[in-house]
Amino acid sequence: MPKKVKPAGDGKEEGPVPCKQVKLEAAGGPSPLNLDSPSGLFESLISPVKTETFFKEFWEQKPLLIQRDDPVLATYYQSLFRLSDLKSLCSRGMYYGRDVNVCRCVNGKKKVLNKDGKVHFLQLRKDFDQKRATIQFHQPQRFKDELWRIQEKLECYFGSLVGSNVYITPAGSQGLPPHYDDVEVFILQLEGEKHWRLYHPTVPLAREYSLEAEDRIGRPAHEFTLKPGDLLYFPRGTVHQADTPSGLAHSTHVTISTYQSSSWGDFLLDTIPGLVFDTAKADVELRAGIPRQLLLQVETTAAATRKLSGFLRMLADRLEGTRELLSADMKKDFAMNRLPPYYVGDGAELSTPGGQLPGLDSTVRLQFRDHVVLTVGPDQDPSDETREKMVYIYHSLKNRRDTHMMGNEETESHGLRFPLSHIDALKQIWNSSAISVKDLKLTTDEEKQSLVTSWPCVLTEVHRRKNSKLLNVPEGDKNRAS
Numbered sequence: 001m002p003k004k005v006k007p008a009g010d011g012k013e014e015g016p017v018p019c020k021q022v023k024l025e026a027a028g029g030p031s032p033l034n035l036d037s038p039s040g041l042f043e044s045l046i047s048p049v050k051t052e053t054f055f056k057e058f059w060e061q062k063p064l065l066i067q068r069d070d071p072v073l074a075t076y077y078q079s080l081f082r083l084s085d086l087k088s089l090c091s092r093g094m095y096y097g098r099d100v101n102v103c104r105c106v107n108g109k110k111k112v113l114n115k116d117g118k119v120h121f122l123q124l125r126k127d128f129d130q131k132r133a134t135i136q137f138h139q140p141q142r143f144k145d146e147l148w149r150i151q152e153k154l155e156c157y158f159g160s161l162v163g164s165n166v167y168i169t170p171a172g173s174q175g176l177p178p179h180y181d182d183v184e185v186f187i188l189q190l191e192g193e194k195h196w197r198l199y200h201p202t203v204p205l206a207r208e209y210s211l212e213a214e215d216r217i218g219r220p221a222h223e224f225t226l227k228p229g230d231l232l233y234f235p236r237g238t239v240h241q242a243d244t245p246s247g248l249a250h251s252t253h254v255t256i257s258t259y260q261s262s263s264w265g266d267f268l269l270d271t272i273p274g275l276v277f278d279t280a281k282a283d284v285e286l287r288a289g290i291p292r293q294l295l296l297q298v299e300t301t302a303a304a305t306r307k308l309s310g311f312l313r314m315l316a317d318r319l320e321g322t323r324e325l326l327s328a329d330m331k332k333d334f335a336m337n338r339l340p341p342y343y344v345g346d347g348a349e350l351s352t353p354g355g356q357l358p359g360l361d362s363t364v365r366l367q368f369r370d371h372v373v374l375t376v377g378p379d380q381d382p383s384d385e386t387r388e389k390m391v392y393i394y395h396s397l398k399n400r401r402d403t404h405m406m407g408n409e410e411t412e413s414h415g416l417r418f419p420l421s422h423i424d425a426l427k428q429i430w431n432s433s434a435i436s437v438k439d440l441k442l443t444t445d446e447e448k449q450s451l452v453t454s455w456p457c458v459l460t461e462v463h464r465r466k467n468s469k470l471l472n473v474p475e476g477d478k479n480r481a482s
Contacts, residue, residue, distance in 0.1 A: 032073040035149060038157035038370065045186070045231065054233075060184070060205060063198055063222060063234040074229035077190045080147055081140055081166045081254055089143060090121040098406070101136040102127050105174040105241075108214055128168070128250075134175025137166040139405045140254070141339065147254070148401060152339040154258065156370035161338055162258045163405040169194070172246035178212045180239045183257035187233075189226035191252035192244065196232065198222040199239035205263070206237035226253065267330065272315070274326025274377070279318050286311065324376055331375045335394035336413045339404050341371055356461070358437055358452045360445055363462040365434040371396045372458055374426060380417075391418045391426060397457050416455050425451060434462045 034040035043051055046066065049058075058064045068074070094100050096114040102124065103112050113133050115123065127133045141147040141164055154162040163183075168191075169175050180201065187196075197220040202212060217239050225245070226232060234240065236259065244251040280286040294304060358364050366372065372395045379390045394415035403411065418426065425440040425448070440448045452459055 032070070032076045033150070035153065038153045041150065041153045042157050046233070058233060060235045063232065063238060065222075065224060065233075066231045067224075067227070068229040068231075070229050074227075077188055077229050080150075080188070080190055081137070081144055081252060082191060083168050083250060083252060085144075086124060086135065086137070086168075087121045089137075090119050090124065092143070094119040099138055100124070101138070102133045103136065103175055104131065104133045105177045105243075108177050110177055110211070128170055132170050132173040134170075134173065135166075135168040136175065137168070139163060140166050142402050142404055142406075145342075148339060149342040151256065152342045154256070155338050158258050159334070160258050160262045161260065161334065161405065162256060163260075164254055164256045166190075166252065166254050168250060168252045169242075169244040170250045171244050171248050174241065174243035176241065178214060178217055178239055178241040180206050180210055180212065180237050181257065182206050182208050182236050182260055184236055184259045185234050185238070186231065186256040187226065187253055188256065189228050189230045189232075189251075189253045191228060192249045194226045194242050194251040194253055195245050196222075196224055196226060196240065196242045198234060201235075201237035202239060204237045205235065207261075207263070207265075212239050262330075270328050270330045271326060273328055275315055275319060275322075277378075278326070279315060283314070286314075326377050327375045328377070331373045332392070332394055332413060335371075335373045335396050335415070336399070336411045337405070338371075338396045338399060340396050340399040340401060341368055357456060358449075358459070358461045360437050360449055362452070363434050363436050364429070364452050364459050365432070365462050366429055366458065367460045368395065368397060368458060374430060376420070376423070389420045391420060391423050392416070393418070393426070393455065393458070395458055418451070422447075422451060429459065 032044070034044040039051070046054055046064070049064065049066065054064065095118055096102070096116065100114075100119050101112065102114050103110055105111070113127055113131060124135060128135055141151045147164060151162045151164060167175060171192075178199070180203065199212075199217040199219075200221050202216065203210070276286070291301075291304065294301075372393060375392050375394070376389055377392055379388050392415060394413055396414070398414045399411075422442065425442050428435055428440055437448050437452050438445075440451065442448045442451065
């Protein structure tokens with residue numbers, strides 16, 4: 001049983017100590033996780049630690065270990081992914097590199113044992129048994145419904161993409177050398193036991209993945225063993241390595257990760273270009289040309305640096321007075337690449353509207369709110385030379401689950417665009433649990449009805465007054481987002 005962190009008399013840690021931990025007694029009940037809502041899921045995932053405590057004391061700061069003696073939760077975790085699942089998955093056409101990696105840590109280095117082409121289960125099992133290799137299965141939420149259900153809700157909760165990888169390691173073996181990641185990591189132990197060593201970050205809140213040499217990272221700051229039902233969290237940049245103890249069965253764990261490229265620095269890179277563009281339209285000084293031969297100089301001149309500093313102060317002043325930050329890519333990329341809402345069946349309800357279209361006397365509400373983003377940006381129509389601002393609404397209702405987090409797979413954005421004059425009406429819909437179509441802040445009834453009938457998969461009718469009529473609004477593709 002690991003001990004809690006205990007500083008030595010001189011204020012320094014004495015050898016490896018476990019990170020903050022909580023011990024749970026066995027608990028009954030049919031549902032170990034609360035999947036009713038995104039916040040409910042996260043609260044139950046880190047229970048009994050409170051959400052407020054987690055984000056105040058642990059998030060992006062230090063590891064958290066939750067060890068549980070809960071047979072119900074352990075059984076549930078084991079159902080998320082098992083070694084025995086690989087046989088049926090391989091029969092569906094898995095490929096080395098894309099879906100599966102086979103590797104082993106040898107003398108502190110990663111040795112990749114992938115074959116070419118399609119994965120055959122018998123060969124995979126042979127490498128696992130004879131070469132003591134770790135099997136890494138990429139993005140299992142593409143095939144395992146319960147992981148889809150969990151990760152879809154976590155994407156709603158964090159407002160960031162949530163990926164996962166499964167690691168299956170035989171007894172007495174280690175798959176990866178010490179390294180750190182560029183994501184926030186939640187480890188769920190599914191089968192067997194895994195011995196973990198965590199080290200202080202060499203690059204806190206790292207922006208990229210990197211291996212670390214043993215002689216550089218020093219002694220472990222935390223050391224412990226995970227068992228089925230246990231959860232471990234650590235921030236990006238935390239150096240770590242893990243092995244399966246000898247003499248035991250294999251270990252299976254799933255790494256659920258999020259917040260890649262979601263820092264304030266990334267947000268600045270995303271929003272500042274639009275702010276500069278707008279400011280330059282209003283300020284002639286920003287439109288003035290740079291000095292002759294500035295681009296030919298090896299070092300930036302002091303005068304140019306002072307000029308840029310002044311422009312940055314100008315942008316900061318303008319930023320203080322605006323509420324409409326233009327997101328160039330982050331919002332759209334999130335909506336394009338995230339999981340669709342979890343559903344049972346063929347998901348027809350996500351793409352096929354039912355019942356009548358809303359009329360002027362209807363009351364409407366936004367459905368799948370957590371799967372819709374609104375952003376303002378320049379018109380993406382290449383035929384429009386004026387590049388006027390438009391309002392874009394992107395949603396993930398038609399996203400493909402089977403390409404989630406696969407990187408090189410082609411993705412398509414689904415959404416609509418509206419004139420900037422519609423922004424207030426769209427915000428009314430966004431900020432109301434339900435709203436009358438007649439109360440929308442638009443000039444004409446035709447505009448109001450065109451707005452609410454153009455996105456039937458996202459906007460749904462709550463009720464309609466009797467004898468209401470539907471205006472004859474011409475259909476067209478002008479509202480489609482590129």
